[in-house]
Structure formats: C-alpha cells, structure tokens
Amino acid sequence: MRRSLANFSKTLVYKRAPRHELFARGHRACQGCAPALGIRYILKAAGPNTIVVSATGCMEIVSSPFPYTSWGVPWIHVAFENAAAVASGVEAAIRALKRKGRLNPEKRVNVIALAGDGGTADIGLQALSGMLARNHNVLYICYDNEAYMNTGVQGSSATPYGAHTTTTPVGRVSMGQGYWKKNLAAIAAAHEIPYVATACPSYPLDLMEKVKKALSCGGASYIHMFAVCPTGWGCPSSQAIKIGRLAVETGIFPLYEVYHGKIYRISYEPPKGLRPVEEYLRTQKRFRHLGREAVERIQKRVCEHWNWLKMLEEMTSTEEFEERLVELCAEA
Amino acid sequence: MAKRVGIEVALAIAEAAALAEVDVVSAYPITPQTHIVEHLAELVADGELNAEFITVESEHTAMSAALGASLAGARAFTSTSSQGLALMNEIVYITSSMRAPVVMALANRALSAPISIWNDHSDVMNERDTGWISIFANNGQEAYDLTFMAFKIAEHPEVLLPVMINFDGFILTHVIEPIHMFDKEEVEGFIPPYNHPHKLDVDNPKTLGPVGLPDIYTEVKKQQEVAIRNSRKYIDQVWDEFADRFGRRYRAVETYYADDAEVVLITQGSVTEAAEVVVDEMRKRGKKWGVVSLRLWRPFPFEDLKKVLCGGSIKCAVVLDRAISFGGPLGIVMSEVRSALYSDPGRPAVVGVTAGLGGRDIKFEDYVKMYEIGEECLRTGKEPEEVVIVGLRE
Numbered sequence: 001m002r003r004s005l006a007n008f009s010k011t012l013v014y015k016r017a018p019r020h021e022l023f024a025r026g027h028r029a030c031q032g033c034a035p036a037l038g039i040r041y042i043l044k045a046a047g048p049n050t051i052v053v054s055a056t057g058c059m060e061i062v063s064s065p066f067p068y069t070s071w072g073v074p075w076i077h078v079a080f081e082n083a084a085a086v087a088s089g090v091e092a093a094i095r096a097l098k099r100k101g102r103l104n105p106e107k108r109v110n111v112i113a114l115a116g117d118g119g120t121a122d123i124g125l126q127a128l129s130g131m132l133a134r135n136h137n138v139l140y141i142c143y144d145n146e147a148y149m150n151t152g153v154q155g156s157s158a159t160p161y162g163a164h165t166t167t168t169p170v171g172r173v174s175m176g177q178g179y180w181k182k183n184l185a186a187i188a189a190a191h192e193i194p195y196v197a198t199a200c201p202s203y204p205l206d207l208m209e210k211v212k213k214a215l216s217c218g219g220a221s222y223i224h225m226f227a228v229c230p231t232g233w234g235c236p237s238s239q240a241i242k243i244g245r246l247a248v249e250t251g252i253f254p255l256y257e258v259y260h261g262k263i264y265r266i267s268y269e270p271p272k273g274l275r276p277v278e279e280y281l282r283t284q285k286r287f288r289h290l291g292r293e294a295v296e297r298i299q300k301r302v303c304e305h306w307n308w309l310k311m312l313e314e315m316t317s318t319e320e321f322e323e324r325l326v327e328l329c330a331e332a
Numbered sequence: 333m334a335k336r337v338g339i340e341v342a343l344a345i346a347e348a349a350a351l352a353e354v355d356v357v358s359a360y361p362i363t364p365q366t367h368i369v370e371h372l373a374e375l376v377a378d379g380e381l382n383a384e385f386i387t388v389e390s391e392h393t394a395m396s397a398a399l400g401a402s403l404a405g406a407r408a409f410t411s412t413s414s415q416g417l418a419l420m421n422e423i424v425y426i427t428s429s430m431r432a433p434v435v436m437a438l439a440n441r442a443l444s445a446p447i448s449i450w451n452d453h454s455d456v457m458n459e460r461d462t463g464w465i466s467i468f469a470n471n472g473q474e475a476y477d478l479t480f481m482a483f484k485i486a487e488h489p490e491v492l493l494p495v496m497i498n499f500d501g502f503i504l505t506h507v508i509e510p511i512h513m514f515d516k517e518e519v520e521g522f523i524p525p526y527n528h529p530h531k532l533d534v535d536n537p538k539t540l541g542p543v544g545l546p547d548i549y550t551e552v553k554k555q556q557e558v559a560i561r562n563s564r565k566y567i568d569q570v571w572d573e574f575a576d577r578f579g580r581r582y583r584a585v586e587t588y589y590a591d592d593a594e595v596v597l598i599t600q601g602s603v604t605e606a607a608e609v610v611v612d613e614m615r616k617r618g619k620k621w622g623v624v625s626l627r628l629w630r631p632f633p634f635e636d637l638k639k640v641l642c643g644g645s646i647k648c649a650v651v652l653d654r655a656i657s658f659g660g661p662l663g664i665v666m667s668e669v670r671s672a673l674y675s676d677p678g679r680p681a682v683v684g685v686t687a688g689l690g691g692r693d694i695k696f697e698d699y700v701k702m703y704e705i706g707e708e709c710l711r712t713g714k715e716p717e718e719v720v721i722v723g724l725r726e
Contacts, residue, residue, distance in 0.1 A: 049534045053400065064542035074532040077541035078399060078426055085393035089356060089400025089408070090532060092384035096355040096406050100382060103405075109534055127396070130389030 018044045022072035028062040032237025034227040035059055035143040038201040045211035046110050055083035055115035058150040081123040084131035087113035087138045110215045117144040117158035121182045132191035135219045145229035153232040157182040162294050164286045188222035192261030195221040202244030226253040234285025246280040251306040259328055263321050264312035277302050334512040341472035342367035342505040345437050348479035350381045352523055355406035358386045358397040362416040363449045364501035365439040369411055391416035395423035402432040405531040413501055414441035414455045427494050428463030433486035434494040437479055441501040442690040450691020451501040453654035457664050463556055465495040466629040470604040472509035475499040484523045484570045491563045500602040564631050584633035585640055586625040593622030595706035598651040600626050610699040621703050634672050643678035648706040653686045662719035681709050684719035698722050
C-alpha cells in the first residue's frame, strides 16, 4: 500500500525517462557539478511546457553568458533573493491570462523557481515564505551545495556543522561552521503546502518522480535537492554521485516527502540500516579536520533526525492518514 | 460620458489602473499609498476588475512579482511610497533594465530617519537614475489621467520601459477632489492590448536576464539610454492623442504666467497650484511672477525647458526642491535645471530653495520669500551658490 502511494505518479524506469534535453551541454559548470546534473533531470521530468525562474547563483552564471544559453525552456533571472517573488508574478500572470482567454486555459504551463542554498536559506527566505504561504502553483527547488559556491565557498545557514568554508575557516580556535544546518524542508513543510520533498541527483528516478508529483500537486511545492559540489567540498569530481549516495545512506541527508505539512513518508531506507557518518565525512576535505568528538556529535544528531523522521512517518501512517493521502493524491 | 465625481484621489488612481484593465496587481501596504491597493483589492473582490491581486510580503517582492508578471505577458501595476520604494530599489533598476513596462503609482513621502509618513520628494529623487520614465501629477485629475495613460506609454513597442507617476502623499492621495472619471466605453481602444515581443512563452522559449560580460554590458546600457531618450516622442504622442480625444492636454513643462514673468518658481507636484495662487495674488500687487512646472522628470525635457526659460522675459528661475542631496548641491532639481541651461547664453539666473521636507507646510509667505530671493538675485546681479531652506526654524 505504502509503496503504491509513495509512487502514485507513473513509475519511471531509466529506459522510459524522457529523452529530450532541455538543459543543453556546453555550460560552464565545474566537472562533477551535481546541481547541473540535477537540473538536467528536473527538466526531463518537467518537460518543455515549463518556465524556469532562476536566482542569481552558480546555475544562473554557468548557464547564461550572453549570447549563449543552456536553457531550452523560457528562462528568467532577475536577482539573488527574489526567485520565489518573480515566480509568483509569472504564475499570477499565467492564471490571469488563462482566465481572460489570452492563454489557452487547457494548456498546462509549469513554473519552477530555482535557487541555491544561499538564495533560499538566507537572502531568499522571506520571498520563499511569502510564495509558499500564498500557495502559488510553483515548484521551488533549492539546489543545496551547502555554501555560497559561486562567490568562492562562503558559509551559508545551510552549511553543515563543522564544515570548513572561506568564511567559517578552520583555525587555531575554530573548527569550521559553528552551528547546525538549517532544516529548510521542515520550514517549507511548516507552510502546510501540498507537497515537500528532499531529493538528490544520485537518485535520478526518485528526483524525477518527485518533480512530477510536485508539478501535479495543484499548489505550491518545495524540493530540497542535496547537490554535491566537488569544487567547494574538496572531493574528486568523479566521486560526486557516490558522495550523494553516501549522504543518503548515512542519514546525513534522508530522502523523504511531506504531504500537506503533516504526512511524512521516507522515500528510501538503507536496507542494512544507516551507515556511519564517518564514511561520508572522510570523502571531503572540508571535514578532514574533524576529530572523534565532533564526528560523534554529528553521528548523534543524524540518528536523532532519522529517528524523528521515522517517528513522524509512523505517526502519520494510521488508517486515517492513509485515507487522507489517497484523497490528496486523487485531488492532485 | 465622463462623470465629474467627488472622489478621494487615491481611489481615483486605483480606478485609473482598473480602467486600463490591469492583469496583475502586486500590493503591499505603506502610508500614504495604501488606499490605492485597498481599492484595487475591493474591485477585484467584487468582480469588477478581472485581475490577479497578489498580497506580497514586501515591496521588494511587489516589484519582483510585477516584473515577473510583466515579462510573462501580463499588464502589471504596483504602488508604493518612501521606504517601500527604497526597499524595492534593487528591482526598480532591474525592471527598467529588463524592459518590463510596469506602471507604478508613487505617493511621494519622506525617507527615514527620523521616520516620517508625510510628504516630500526624497523617495523619488533617490530613484532618479533607475531608468524609469518619471512623471509628476500636480492634482488629482492629473494623477488619474497620467496613471491611465502611463500604460499606453510604457507598453508602446518602441518604448517598453516602466513608468512611475508621482503625486504628493496625503496632500493629494487623501483629499477628495472633483475628478472627471471615464466610462469603459469612452476610453475603448485608447490603450492597445499588451504584447511584449520578448516574453516568457513556452512556444518560443527565450532566455531573459542573462549574464552580461564586459564585452556587452556597455552596449546594453547605451541601448537603455537611447530607449528612454527616444520615449519622449511617444510620451508626447500619447498625451496629444489624449488631448484630442478627451480635451485635457499635458505637456512636459507646464507654465503659468511665464510669458511676461521676470521671476519664475520651478515646481514639481502639488506645490505648483499653491504657487499659482500666490502668483495670482502677487500679480495684483504688481509682481511679474510666474510658475514653471517640471511635469516630466525622466526623460528630462531639456529643450522644452530652454524654450520656456531662455531668451525671454524671465531673468531668474527659482527652483523649489523637496529633497536634499547631502554634501552635494543640496537642490537636486536645481542643479539639473542649472546644468540643462548652462550652455545657453540667454539663460536666466538659477537659484535654489528647499522647502516642505517631511510634510512641513509651505505657507503663502514662504512662496513670497522664494520669489523675493529671486528678486534679490536680480538686484545684486549675483547667483547665490547657497541653497536656502525656506521655513527652517533657526
């Protein structure tokens, strides 16, 4: 039962993944850039009837040096903090024009806002909250590479505890980022919007399914996409996919969905339980200074978070919630 | 037919936007603008206006959403004042640079600190160089007409620039004025349907707002400058068409008894009519005074101003500023007028006065003093460098 609900949209297999490429090759992203890979999958799932609103950041810079563009769909970039705000206006325009008969009311046009963790967790949080509260029919995707990579790896409020960045450097009296990563999926879910999910390009089918679900939920949706940045994290570009998988398998970044802010579903549970976080941490230079005590602190936190998610899933797996979920999926 | 009705000016401005059949309104409350968006909300709620009304969470988002809507093919309107405009500044500049023909009603109000909800022009002067077409209304009727016409100017395929209509907060927004309000049928066809040639369209995907490397940025800015300079002829065209159809004529520079005046006061906004009352009274006492109102602020009407001020009877132009450029020329409009006339051998003396900051009332005798500063300049033959703040308590 649960499996079928979690995969209520048409189940994808690699062979059946759309062949169109709406994010063209030749962009200027670094080797092994997981955000760029993620966008490719996102647009495969969303299809050509999609308008993308980008915040200033890595993916905007690498994809649009005039006169070149990687975007095979209509695309707009305005500023750093306002992707959600611009997307709100675009979506409202589409709604008005459809109602007035100036756009075909039958034609579905997706609106996707795209921003990094700085543009989402920090400077764009207010605009995001406004858009989610107003329940615009927009999918907001945060590609979280855990720092301001475009400007040279400065810490954001999504930078993980203990990580070295250029503004949270490791020094004689500092061990890197001094506070815990902001839980953006929980913040988005607190708006009780129809659909929130976490995803990672290392799990492309899961990512594409979630994009499809989000775009068909009928209101505001949020996907928090964990996206490995080899340049900023200090890891070989060949390891980007593997490190994304390790983040999920260690519980550093669990994959889950939240329906209407209440119903939690874990998308992937490592069959043999969570692997130790150390396996993940030791793959990246930004964590290499961390001693045993810090690693244990992170391990404890990860376990707590995982248990909290499991508890939420269990609490919302009663018959009543299952029925409600079926209703919600049917409405969408 | 047009009815003359007693209506609060803020409400009339909202009616003007509704008359233009805006598609998207992004609204955030700020005094003294709030009644405009409140009234638009009512019109939408009652089904009288078929538009999306977005209750945004800040002015920054108000302008961002208007920009997004405009480039997605919708006629977009927003309205603000003071701090709201200052907060949206970043996107105000981008909106003109991305050629989004948004129309904004700006109820002019002083900037903090100290916080003041009252009228002056420090908000609009702070946005002087953002690339918007900027127009001043001197009374409620003008605010209504100019807001309505702004859409036609902004969306003209040869213009495609945002327009802000300035009108004084409280002094205009909150008064009830008899205003000629149009019927829908009467203005039928005046504003053509909005169709941006470079909009977000899934059937014709375009990339908007790309990175401009040093090899292209200068050329983009030059294009923008050419566009706003060229907009002038279309502004005149729209105003002329309006005059032909509805009888009320608007000019970039308006004059009152300027033909034979020796001293004129250069004004923007509601002070214009107050100055005209002073001129009426003082002409009875033999004073050859007049008023020149700078309606069009951007693009700056260089030639019109020269034609009015240079080579005729006017010996001194006293420029009334409602904002301060700290540590600079003090008078912003004054320094622009002075520099616009600089090369003309027949130019009058240009003197600056500043008054009416943060809602300070400008009284009859204050206007008289401004003119007398001009007369003093003529007597001594000296153009004073110093800008006098009239009405300052010492």
